Amino acid sequence: MRKKRKIYRWTATALFLGYTIPLLAQTFRPARSEGALLHQLATRYPAIMRIDTIGVTHSGIPILAVKLSAMPADTLPAVLFVGGIAPTDITSPAVCVGLLQRFLARWDSVQALLQGRAVYFIPRLSPEPLEGFFERPQRAYVGNLCPEDEDRDGQVDEDDVEDLDGDGVVRWMRIYDVPEAEWTYHPDDSALAQKVDRSRGEVGAFQFLPEGRDNDGDVQINEDPRGGVNIDRNFTRRYQPYRAHHGRHPFSEPETRAIGFFLFQHPEILVVFGWTPYDNIHFPWRLRYPENPTKPNRFRKDSLAYRRLVQRLDSLCPFVGEETVPPGSFGEWVFYDAGRLSLCAPAWAYPAVDTMTLPGEIEPIEIRALRWAQQQQDTILFRPWRSITHPDFPDHRVEVGGFAPFALWNPPLDTLPLLPQRWMPVVLDLLRQLPRLHLSAQVKQEQAGVYRVDLIVRNIGELPTHTVVGRAVRALRPLHVRVHLADGQHLLNRPEHFVLPQPLQPGEQQRLSLWIVGRGTTKITVGSPSAGRQTVSVRLQ
Amino acid sequence: MNWQKLWWLVVVILVSFPGRGSRAQTQSVEMVPSALKALGAPNNPKIEVAWNRYYDWAGVTALVRRFAETFPHLCRLEQIGTSYEGRPLWALTITNFQKGKPEDKPAMYIDASIHANEIQAVEVALYTAWFLLESYGNNPFITELLDTRTFYIVPGQSPDSRDRFMHSANNPHSPRSGQVPRDDDGDGLINEDPPDDLNGDGYITQMRVRAPGGRWKVDPEDPRRMVRARPDEEGEYYLFWTEGYDNDGDGQINEDGDGYYDPNRNWGWMWRPHYVQYGADWFPFSLPETKAVSDFIKSHPNILGGQSYHNAGGMILRGPGAKEDRIESEDLKLFDLMGKFGEQILPGYRYLVTHRDLYTVYGGETDWMYGAEGILPFVNELWTPYNMFRKQYPKDNWFGAGKDQYKFDRYLLLGEAFVDWQPVAHPQYGMVEVGGFKKTYTRMPPSFLLEEECHRNMIFTLWHAYHLPLITLDSVQVIPLGQQRYRVTLIIHNHRAFPTRLQVDVKNGITRPDIVTLQGLPVLAGGVHQTVFSPTFEAQQAHPERLKVERIPGFGAVRVSWIIRGTGPIQITFDSVKGGKYQKRVVVR
């Protein structure tokens, strides 16, 4: 706790003295103070940083997108990083801000990289649930603050959670000897719980619920808490209707719409990295359409590009997430329905313990977190179970304790400042890999006054110039060739502008012959938002 | 001129100048009053509207404003959004406001022309509003309908492209999209190569070029018509389906017209991206019009019946749009009931299933209405080629045989539907000829069939609305149990074919259950009986004064009971999201 106070004091001093903000310490911030900080940075670095509000949540929190580039006014090939997707991830917004600060602090060393490229950050796509971290009592939200009648009783958000034992944190509750009990002690550690299989005649010891009481007298506890839609279930790909917290339909929420419009209005973004609980870097996906494996895969080339990417990132990405991707997820939408190379991994995860000893019933992450808490003797992270008198169950044994709401997914505060430097190599590597064009032209005079220009368009980057899926959803644009003829020149074998529908893969080149009549200087421009633009001039004489 | 005639003239003049500068559509001082009411349409209506012509968005706006101004006790107009180009999107709420709030009655939702070129859909929706308003108080059927249910009418979903259809050159099939700019071919330019009206007549027709290698020839039976040359003979012409040239110099003709997307593939139910569902656009409700209309539907959960008007082909379509989707079996019976009824009153129309009989649709409006909102919707494809010669075509022949189209034009329209071939200089092809059917032909009825189309389709929706739940709270019994305790029993009776919640709703919890509340005296216990005859009930665990009833079946009844203490007045309320709200007062003594 002393450490925490020290950091806050340091922050205040830095602000007061007007020190360069990039040196500011890392901490978890509520949306408003993060927004203020970002705007302050944008004002200080107008030549390289831009900030845009891409949407506003139900409760009025702006969703911000930051762009860094040596030429922020231009449309340049770009990578986008998105944080604050899962309702429990308060870490990735802080990592975003930390990365931004590192870029600004070391501008001299990254400037060249951002000369013809850009990096975007959306630090928190779904800000509302993260505010629970800063509320007193601290509490988790299942999603944003869209009112939802979870128990379909015609009343909305009428049975929220409570901090019954007054420790300032809404944790968990064990209610013993109730008929609906379907949980028991975990065999490895009685501090954890596991579900019994009632269909096999097993009997539960207690009911396991978030801390709280039956506010609406319907004999159910916390069945209709405040909120909301989990944004990471509200996207179109494999969307599942009728589930709590998935939304009334896909893209029902301002957060989903904000990122939807943003991506389709930014065809220069080729790669999207989302910090999510699931991980497609250490557990690569099979990208294909149609799904039927006997049919040829339309997205085979995208799949190869993605495979090459994750091979490189496997060792660079510092933390391992889950293999299973939920329905309606952000990550799958980015590839299949928004057409970009999609990368997903958690911003942070507990170090692994020996997973061989774990039975399958419990999420390994809970064991990891518990071991960590025990090692550090951290009773805020995990509070040992203690009996309380529950107003709705005066005659029952009821215990309160367990993990704090954000404990499973976020590091202790003193670990946080170390994270941006661990992510920086990933950002730099992705930027370096973006496609780049190289043009060369050879002129041959075929007949008097008739020239053949052999143009070679080559991708000297390490990613394709666009994705096949990106064209299929009409989000990305193909390479576009425009021939600027001098007065009196005529182009014989092509229109003066046309597209090259297929993406150029890394190292791949395409040769085009242009037959031109007439002398003069011909300029040929080739490019697209995601590949950049190059021009070559040839003198026909 | 006698006094009676003079009196009529005064009435006509008053009606003809409703004031406020609204754009007059039909009025003229010479409007002669009706001496004998023809059955059907309202006689000497307060608002004269000609139903043998088509209205642009200014016309639609003038009409809906007049509806709301003339019938304030029956009709409210609200702007539910703004189109991409800034035109107002309208919704009419039509019910008797003096008998209950609109949101407390089961509602019938009607919209039109999500595909802008499907023009007459708007007139059908407007006619429905007009007929309801003019008939209230004159026709007992309509009077009861407006007393007990609410109509929400969105008279048009694509005003920008409707005006585009009417005021610029088009063919019958354009524009189907709205006007939000989209770059179809990915060259970074928007809509840079649309069709062109080469002869400047306001129609995009066909283009024929007499040149070597052409495989088309003139039909010997009707020289206006082009037919393919037989395999064993030489042809004479090249035929291009749309008039135009290569505007952007990329070697292609008309490859990038109005940004192509299909607003009826942009809804949040089984939405699929463009490579699976052509025209899906960016994501569900990425268009200002679909967003506004879906928000309107979502904010009126009392909607249970739905109707969306399209053209063409004479179809009464039900979902699902995709074979992997489903309609619940009980709901299917309601679709069948209404669909088969529709086939009787709409001659030439067929009751069909979208994915099976038409094509696969992902992200369609009415599939969203059913799956996500628990509404029972139909799509009517207006204008059946059956109407030409009262002759049925195969179900996939939506426009009728080509020969018959020419015949109908020649005999009944006296050739008005055809633009005769005429030579025009083409910038790329030299001399070409331009000609063909006008945009107003093949998908839209001619004047003398439009009013019939409006009326018959409206009738279909009126019976749909009729069959929405009509609840009475019957047979309230109060039985003393001694010690100031009473048992109150009530039968909730639905007199119509639709249940208060569809099966898809009950199964998936789209809306909450119906709620029956007893207020006024302390409630000790309460519950729902298994059948209307069972003497016992399953006691509800908590809040017995507020009983949850899953739904009231169509033509069915549910019995509930409470045990109360004391005497005095009590109030019983039945509150169903989609089935309406009803109250009853009883005195316990």
Ligand SMILES: [Zn+2]
């Ligand atoms: Zn249509």
